Amino acid sequence: MTIGPGTAGAAAPDPLEDLARQLLTEIGEDPDREGLRDTPARYARWWREFTGYDPGTIDTLFETTSSGQMVVVSDIKVWSLCEHHLLPFNCSLTIAYRSAKQLLGLSKFARIAHQHAHRLQVQERLVSGIADDVMSITEAPDVAVIGQGEHLCMTMRGIRTVGLMTSTSFHGVFAEDSSARSELLSLVR
Known part of the structure; x- marks a missing residue:
């Protein structure tokens, strides 16, 4: 040939x-x-x-010195892509949990967030998936994730105006106890 x-x-x-x-x-x-x-x-x-983003290790845990302590990591910035228009959205995330037996390594919160952001996404599923992973890895039932995002599918097309969307995923004490939820929200402000 x-x-x-x-x-x-x-x-x-x-x-x-x-x-x-x-x-x-x-x-x-x-x-x-x-x-x-x-x-x-x-x-x-x-x-x-x-x-193809690889977040690296997301499940590094340490023994806690006191159970029930609220841990809050704020202002984690991620970019994702709206699955409806394939346009980017940025999201500022706050992740909180009450430690049970183990503490999650600090950088792991951002790694988990980025792992979920690097796929076609909607913001509600983004915050819910992050909460599910934090609960699964830490075995803590008390987890909250708050996301506030600007979606370019709204900013660049259609109405063409800036607007921030806030979505939450509250579990355990954050879903059931208004004082715990209020404490978290006051820390985030």
């Missing part, structure tokens, strides 16, 4: 790059013009980087 010129060792076409080229063409751009020539490859790399 004879291999034609330019085909020996040629890499298989990248479907994500092909999609990016097609998108550029469909919106009236020339994917071969200066400035856009490498855009399809950058687009493909970004999607793979975003969806």
